[in-house]
Amino acid sequence: MLVVQNLTKTFGGVHAVTDVSFAVTAGEMLALIGPNGAGKSTCFNMLGGQIRPDGGRILLAGTDISKATPRTICRLGVGRTFQITATFASMTARENVQTALTAHHRQTARVWQEADTLHVAEADALLAQVSLSAEAGRPAGILAYGDLKRLELAMALACNPKLLLMDEPTAGMAPAERAGLMALTAGLAQARGMAVLFTEHDMDVVFGTASRILVMDHGALIAQGDAAMIRADPRVRAVYLGTGFSSGGH
Amino acid sequence: MTALLIQLLTGLAGASTLFLVAAGLTVIFGVTRVVNFSHGSLFMLGAYIGWTILSRLPRDPGSFALGVLLTGLATSAIGSAVEMVLLRRIYKAPELLQLLATFGVVLILQDATQAIWGPADLTLPRGPWLRSAVMILGERFPLYDLILIATGPLILGTIWLLFARTRWGTLVRAATLDREMVSALGVDQRRLFTSVFALGAGLAGIGGALVLPQGSANLQMDLSVITDAFVVVVVGGLGSLTGAYLAAVLIGVLQALGIVLLPKATLVVVFVVMACVLIVRPHGLLGRPLTATRTDAAAIAPIRPATPALLWAAAALLVLAIAAPLIVGPFVLSVLTDITIAILFAASLHVLMGPGGMASFGHAAWFGLGAYGTALAVKSLAAPMPLALLLAPIAAGGVALVFGALVVRLSGVYLAMLTLAFAQIVWAVAFQWSDVTGGDNGILGVWPPAWAGPASFYWISLVLCVGGAILLRRALYAPFGFALRASRDSALRAEAIGLNPNALRLAAFTLAGSAAGLAGGLAAYAKGSVFPTTISVGHSVDALVMVLLGGVQTMAGPIIGAIAYTGLFDALLLATGFWRAALGACILAIVLLFPQGIAGGFNRPGVAGSVKRTI
Numbered sequence: 014m015l016v017v018q019n020l021t022k023t024f025g026g027v028h029a030v031t032d033v034s035f036a037v038t039a040g041e042m043l044a045l046i047g048p049n050g051a052g053k054s055t056c057f058n059m060l061g062g063q064i065r066p067d068g069g070r071i072l073l074a075g076t077d078i079s080k081a082t083p084r085t086i087c088r089l090g091v092g093r094t095f096q097i098t099a100t101f102a103s104m105t106a107r108e109n110v111q112t113a114l115t116a117h118h119r120q121t122a123r124v125w126q127e128a129d130t131l132h133v134a135e136a137d138a139l140l141a142q143v144s145l146s147a148e149a150g151r152p153a154g155i156l157a158y159g160d161l162k163r164l165e166l167a168m169a170l171a172c173n174p175k176l177l178l179m180d181e182p183t184a185g186m187a188p189a190e191r192a193g194l195m196a197l198t199a200g201l202a203q204a205r206g207m208a209v210l211f212t213e214h215d216m217d218v219v220f221g222t223a224s225r226i227l228v229m230d231h232g233a234l235i236a237q238g239d240a241a242m243i244r245a246d247p248r249v250r251a252v253y254l255g256t257g258f259s260s261g262g263h
Numbered sequence: 264m265t266a267l268l269i270q271l272l273t274g275l276a277g278a279s280t281l282f283l284v285a286a287g288l289t290v291i292f293g294v295t296r297v298v299n300f301s302h303g304s305l306f307m308l309g310a311y312i313g314w315t316i317l318s319r320l321p322r323d324p325g326s327f328a329l330g331v332l333l334t335g336l337a338t339s340a341i342g343s344a345v346e347m348v349l350l351r352r353i354y355k356a357p358e359l360l361q362l363l364a365t366f367g368v369v370l371i372l373q374d375a376t377q378a379i380w381g382p383a384d385l386t387l388p389r390g391p392w393l394r395s396a397v398m399i400l401g402e403r404f405p406l407y408d409l410i411l412i413a414t415g416p417l418i419l420g421t422i423w424l425l426f427a428r429t430r431w432g433t434l435v436r437a438a439t440l441d442r443e444m445v446s447a448l449g450v451d452q453r454r455l456f457t458s459v460f461a462l463g464a465g466l467a468g469i470g471g472a473l474v475l476p477q478g479s480a481n482l483q484m485d486l487s488v489i490t491d492a493f494v495v496v497v498v499g500g501l502g503s504l505t506g507a508y509l510a511a512v513l514i515g516v517l518q519a520l521g522i523v524l525l526p527k528a529t530l531v532v533v534f535v536v537m538a539c540v541l542i543v544r545p546h547g548l549l550g551r552p553l554t555a556t557r558t559d560a561a562a563i564a565p566i567r568p569a570t571p572a573l574l575w576a577a578a579a580l581l582v583l584a585i586a587a588p589l590i591v592g593p594f595v596l597s598v599l600t601d602i603t604i605a606i607l608f609a610a611s612l613h614v615l616m617g618p619g620g621m622a623s624f625g626h627a628a629w630f631g632l633g634a635y636g637t638a639l640a641v642k643s644l645a646a647p648m649p650l651a652l653l654l655a656p657i658a659a660g661g662v663a664l665v666f667g668a669l670v671v672r673l674s675g676v677y678l679a680m681l682t683l684a685f686a687q688i689v690w691a692v693a694f695q696w697s698d699v700t701g702g703d704n705g706i707l708g709v710w711p712p713a714w715a716g717p718a719s720f721y722w723i724s725l726v727l728c729v730g731g732a733i734l735l736r737r738a739l740y741a742p743f744g745f746a747l748r749a750s751r752d753s754a755l756r757a758e759a760i761g762l763n764p765n766a767l768r769l770a771a772f773t774l775a776g777s778a779a780g781l782a783g784g785l786a787a788y789a790k791g792s793v794f795p796t797t798i799s800v801g802h803s804v805d806a807l808v809m810v811l812l813g814g815v816q817t818m819a820g821p822i823i824g825a826i827a828y829t830g831l832f833d834a835l836l837l838a839t840g841f842w843r844a845a846l847g848a849c850i851l852a853i854v855l856l857f858p859q860g861i862a863g864g865f866n867r868p869g870v871a872g873s874v875k876r877t878i
């Protein structure tokens with residue numbers, strides 16, 4: 014459903030992403046891993062429309078979205094979460110999701126109807142799906158970091174995406190919580206027939222959840238395959254085991 | 264052709280003084296991230312102090328230079344004092360409050376200057392060398408202008424050397440690039456900031472003294488120069504010294520040539536050029552994107568709907584307001600009419616500042632456009648009142664739509680400065696285009712028809728203004744308002760869920776503009792006249808104070824603020840001749856007592872105190 018061809022981005026002299034190509038098939042759980050600064054977030058931002066690629070194409074169900082705005086990409090069925098959570102601090106968790114739902118239903122031009130009364134049931138259902146019902150009435154500004162990550166997930170789901178991009182969905186969480194959130198995501202993906210592309214630093218989580226894994230280093234895609242293949246790949250081992258040496262070696 | 268060249272040179276001479284003011288403004292901003300509204304007042308003080316010093320010195324070039332330097336030292340001392348006493352306490356406050364605090368200083372210095380030097384313009388007796396001229400292409404050109412032309416690059420070069428060759432200069436440049444880094448280096452920030460203020464204030468003072476030979480020291484120069492300086496600094500790129508010089512030359516020459524080529528449209532030309540620069544280069548000619556120094560959204564408490572008690576109180580107040588004409592006399596009734604108008608004016612600004620997250624410092628522009636729209640409809644079209652009142656929001660909203668399309672992409676101080684500059688331009692058009700607007704004499708005789716006596720007009724105003732404010736409030740609680748607030752809290756997330764933040768901001772801008780325009784139209788009828796002062800900076804600040812008094816983050820805030828402020832203002836006006844200084848002191852008190860904004864100060868601790876994010 015998503016085909017990425019020769020994606021490239023440089024910042025000044027920094028080659029953040031170089032000639033990256035891969036594909037995401039419908040319904041799969043695909044992990045994108047790599048050390049800090051490998052270019053994962055830059056890839057995500059190009060897929061989500063936050064950054065315009067310097068070169069390459071991104072085809073979503075056949076249409077080129079490499080020059081599309083985040084809004085258009087959202088409307089085409091791609092939801093996302095950010096490495097540093099982005100939610101609406103002045104609204105409650107429920108209102109955050111309601112706002113996402115009104116945006117999805119294109120009702121934001123309404124100036125008379127009370128927003129709090131719109132999509133309440135749907136919002137609560139989404140919050141329940143990410144186990145956030147208890148926090149529904151609390152302002153996003155005071156939620157714990159893990160809860161904000163969940164809230165972002167609920168907001169991304171509000172657009173009913175076919176593809177979900179999650180940039181470090183479990184950063185800042187306790188190990189048990191991480192496995193829980195990813196299991197939850199896997200369940201949602203299966204129930205909705207939604208593909209998930211995620212980055213993650215916790216290898217146990219990656220090997221436990223992903224059906225396929227992409228590995229990036231210094232902006233380039235160096236390996237892809239299932240867990241066993243990735244574990245056995247010598248270049249991946251070089252990057253991950255000899256961390257201290259690998260950065261000098263490239 | 265020769266005339267054009269001469270005009271070009273005159274423009275360059277003007278550019279030098281403009282640069283002296285803009286240089287200080289931009290360097291101070293670069294280091295402290297404070298937009299110093301009172302910078303124009305230091306320029307004005309420079310002119311007055313320069314007058315005092317120079318009129319006592321012999322009239323030779325050497326004494327003149329000495330006098331100008333002494334003036335610079337004096338304003339430098341005053342600027343440092345302002346920094347140490349006031350600004351130092353508010354570096355951590357939201358940008359908007361800083362800007363407002365420095366405007367408080369403007370008001371106080373205005374009254375102080377008037378108290379010391381009197382209201383009359385002061386001109387300097389000129390020595391022979393100041394009257395001498397050189398021949399350029401057969402035309403006489405003042406020698407002094409040539410000296411001014413050289414002064415700009417000379418000062419630019421001096422500051423540049425100071426920045427490039429001294430440790431202090433290195434610190435200033437480092438702080439401009441990354442403020443956090445300098446504090447990490449363990450530099451004494453307080454001394455760095457004060458010294459930068461001293462430099463900037465000194466330059467402004469020198470600039471003020473340098474205009475004396477060709478102009479005068481007067482009480483209007485603070486605001487007129489700060490507006491030009493804002494335009495220069497924005498066009499040049501905030502924090503960029505060279506950019507400021509280029510922009511000063513650009514604007515100075517445009518103004519000088521404009522006077523010859525397009526006398527009526529000079530201001531418009533300046534504005535169009537500024538717009539073009541900002542469309543192509545949103546951060547100005549040589550500016551770079553500002554490194555974010557604080558996350559405002561994180562500090563914003565959620566907006567809760569009104570409690571039943573509040574609604575009951577509001578209903579009771581409304582009943583009283585409706586019954587008022589039966590109870591009170593004509594004077595109180597006219598104050599009440601003013602209050603209803605102030606409510607809509609403040610509520611419309613609140614839409615921008617609160618949920619919109621756009622600090623508009625020129626909101627009086629829309630009020631004024633509405634007022635002039637109505638007055639002109641009455642005078643030149645003989646329009647009946649309903650039609651004239653309808654034209655007010657249409658005129659203001661239409662212009663707001665066009666101007667908004669340019670500025671909604673900008674944020675923070677850029678937006679504040681541009682809205683202010685735009686309002687100044689509208690003011691100048693109203694002031695100068697006397698064939699149509701009556702200039703300083705305004706437009707008189709805009710009275711309501713016979714069927715609408717004072718009581719009826721009050722009711723009309725009450726319905727339109729309070730009704731308008733309620734409609735605005737309703738829109739803010741509707742999906743539109745939520746989407747607008749969402750765009751303010753996190754534009755990144757808003758886009759990712761399919762919202763269009765710029766379109767939402769533009770809609771809010773237009774809505775607020777038309778509402779303020781309606782308030783202006785009513786004000787024209789209420790006063791029976793319109794004057795350029797409706798569009799003055801002071802009137803824009805009235806709106807700001809009303810909103811901040813009531814609290815930005817509460818929907819009832821602007822209404823309470825409008826009532827309190829209009830009352831306070833009338834009381835000050837009656838009680839003291841120094842109403843500006845008193846108002847300035849009130850503003851400073853507000854900012855110093857509630858550096859996080861009044862809403863932050865009064866909010867329930869459970870909400871405001873704990874709004875904090877880890878990342």
Ligand SMILES: Nc1ncnc2c1ncn2[C@@H]1O[C@H](COP(=O)(O)OP(=O)(O)OP(=O)(O)O)[C@@H](O)[C@H]1O
Nearest residue numbers: 024027029047048049050051052053054055056096
């Ligand atoms: N806006 C930017 N400007 C300049 N350089 C950037 C920018 N964004 C990213 N980079 C650089 O691009 C490279 C890739 O960064 P990216 O954030 O994509 O890495 P990442 O794989 O997501 O790392 P992490 O695991 O730390 O999140 C890094 O060297 C980074 O410094």
Ligand SMILES: [Mg+2]
Nearest residue numbers: 053054055096
């Ligand atoms: Mg990243």
